[in-house]
Amino acid sequence: MLIIADENIPQVKKAFGEFGEVKLFHGRSITQKDVIDADVLLVRSITRVDKDLLEGTNVKFVATATIGTDHIDKDYLNKAGIRFADAAGCNAYSVAEYVVSAITEIFFRTGRPFQGSALGIVGYGNIGTKVDAFAKALGVDTILNDPPLKRKTGDSKFKSLEEALNCDIITFHVPLNKGGMDNTVHLLNEENINIINDGSLLINSSRGAVVDNHALKKALIKNKRFNAVLDVWENEPAIDRELLDITDIATPHIAGYSYEGKLNSTLFIYNKFCEYAGVEKKWKPDYMQLEDNIIMPRKTENNVELMKNILNNIYDINDDSLKLKEGLKLSDEQFPRYFDELRKNYRIRREFFNYKIDGSSLTGEQIEMLKSLRFEII
Numbered sequence: 001m002l003i004i005a006d007e008n009i010p011q012v013k014k015a016f017g018e019f020g021e022v023k024l025f026h027g028r029s030i031t032q033k034d035v036i037d038a039d040v041l042l043v044r045s046i047t048r049v050d051k052d053l054l055e056g057t058n059v060k061f062v063a064t065a066t067i068g069t070d071h072i073d074k075d076y077l078n079k080a081g082i083r084f085a086d087a088a089g090c091n092a093y094s095v096a097e098y099v100v101s102a103i104t105e106i107f108f109r110t111g112r113p114f115q116g117s118a119l120g121i122v123g124y125g126n127i128g129t130k131v132d133a134f135a136k137a138l139g140v141d142t143i144l145n146d147p148p149l150k151r152k153t154g155d156s157k158f159k160s161l162e163e164a165l166n167c168d169i170i171t172f173h174v175p176l177n178k179g180g181m182d183n184t185v186h187l188l189n190e191e192n193i194n195i196i197n198d199g200s201l202l203i204n205s206s207r208g209a210v211v212d213n214h215a216l217k218k219a220l221i222k223n224k225r226f227n228a229v230l231d232v233w234e235n236e237p238a239i240d241r242e243l244l245d246i247t248d249i250a251t252p253h254i255a256g257y258s259y260e261g262k263l264n265s266t267l268f269i270y271n272k273f274c275e276y277a278g279v280e281k282k283w284k285p286d287y288m289q290l291e292d293n294i295i296m297p298r299k300t301e302n303n304v305e306l307m308k309n310i311l312n313n314i315y316d317i318n319d320d321s322l323k324l325k326e327g328l329k330l331s332d333e334q335f336p337r338y339f340d341e342l343r344k345n346y347r348i349r350r351e352f353f354n355y356k357i358d359g360s361s362l363t364g365e366q367i368e369m370l371k372s373l374r375f376e377i378i
C-alpha cells in the first residue's frame with residue numbers, strides 16, 4: 001500500500017508504517033502526479049483535496065489531521081466513493097488555552113479584570129464549549145451564538161451575532177462555511193464591525209476568511225479603538241502585512257499546535273483508518289511525561305496577574321507574536337516561507353493539564369479557577 005502524507009503530521013511514519021510505504025511531501029506542493037499510485041492520502045489544512053488532485057488516481061481513503069475541513073471537497077470524495085476522515089476535536093483544548101492566553105495578555109496590558117467582563121463566543125462546538133467553560137472559570141460571563149445549534153435545539157441560551165459582537169471580548173470558533181444559510185465567510189465584515197465597542201478585544205483563531213481582513217484593517221487604521229488578536233489570516237501564508245503590523249497579538253496559525261493536539265491529530269486519523277481497513281489499532285503516540293512541571297505562583301489577589309505569572313512559565317503568547325512580527329522586515333517574496341517555517345518548527349507547547357501548581361499562596365477561589373483550567377494543584 002502506498003501512503004502519501006504531509007511531512008508535518010507528527011509520527012506519521014511510525015503510525016502508518018505498518019500498512020505500507022509512507023512517502024512524505026510538503027503539504028502546499030502535493031500534486032496529482034505525487035498521488036497517482038497512492039492508496040491513502042493524509043493531509044493537513046494546507047492541501048486542497050478535490051477532483052483536480054484526485055481524479056485518475058488510485059486513492060481510496062483521505063484523512064486530514066485537522067479539525068477544519070474547508071480544504072476538502074467532500075462532495076467530490078463522496079461521489080468518487082473515496083472514504084474521508086477528519087480529526088474532529090483533536091486540538092480543541094489547545095485552541096481554548098490559546099484563547100485564555102490571549103485574553104490574559106491583553107487584560108494584563110490594559111489593566112482590566114476578568115470578573116464582570118462578557119465574552120461573545122461565535123460557534124459553540126468542540127472548541128467553543130471549552131472556551132465557555134474556561135471563561136466561566138475565570139469569572140467571565142459568556143454570550144453564545146450558534147444559529148445551527150439554535151435551530152436544532154431551540155435553546156434560548158443562543159443569542160444573535162449582534163449580541164455576541166457587543167461583548168467586551170469576541171472570539172470566533174466557527175468552521176469556514178462558503179455560502180449557504182450558515183455562511184461564515186466574512187461573518188465579521190464592514191457592516192457589523194462597528195458593533196464592536198471601544199476597548200473590546202477581538203480574537204480570531206477559526207479561519208482567516210471568517211473576518212474580512214480588509215474591513216478589520218480599515219477599522220483599526222481609522223481609529224484603533226479595540227484590540228485584535230489574530231491566529232488565522234486571509235491568504236495564508238501571504239498575509240496582509242499592514243494588518244499584521246497593527247494587530248496586538250499576531251500568530252502564524254498555531255492555536256491548535258499544542259504537543260498533545262498535534263499527536264492527537266495523528267492518533268485520530270490512525271484510529272479512523274484502522275476502522276476503515278478493519279484492522280486492529282496497535283499504535284499509540286508517546287505523549288512523554290513532562291518533568292520540571294511544578295509552578296510556584298507569586299501571591300496576588302489579582303487573577304489576571306496570577307494567570308500572567310503562571311502562563312509566563314508555560315506559554316507566553318507574546319513570544320509567538322514577536323517572532324511573526326519579525327517577519328515584517330522581510331520582503332513580500334520571503335515572508336510566506338517565513339510564516340510556514342515558524343509553523344513547521346513550532347516549539348513544544350504542552351497543555352495546562354501537564355502542570356502542577358503549588359497552591360500554598362493561593363486562595364480557595366483561585367484553586368478552583370485553576371482546577372477548572374485543568375491544572376493540578378499540589
Ligand SMILES: NC(=O)C1=CN([C@@H]2O[C@H](COP(=O)(O)OP(=O)(O)OC[C@H]3O[C@@H](n4cnc5c(N)ncnc54)[C@H](O)[C@@H]3O)[C@@H](O)[C@H]2O)C=CC1
Nearest residue numbers: 067068123124125126127146148173175182205206255256
Ligand atoms: N487556529 C487553529 O489552529 C485551529 C482552528 N480551528 C478552526 O476552528 C473551527 C471550529 O472548530 P470546532 O469547535 O472543533 O468545530 P465544531 O464543528 O465542533 O463547532 C463549530 C460550531 O460552529 C457552529 N456554526 C456553524 N456555522 C455557524 C455560523 N454561521 N455562526 C455561528 N456558529 C456557526 C456549528 O453549529 C458548530 O456548533 C474549525 O472548523 C477550524 O476551522 C480548529 C482547530 C485549530
Ligand SMILES: O=C(O)C(=O)[C@H](O)COP(=O)(O)O
Nearest residue numbers: 044045046066067068256257
Ligand atoms: O485543526 C485545524 O483545523 C487547524 O487549523 C490546524 O491546527 C492547523 O494545522 P495545519 O493543518 O495547518 O498544520
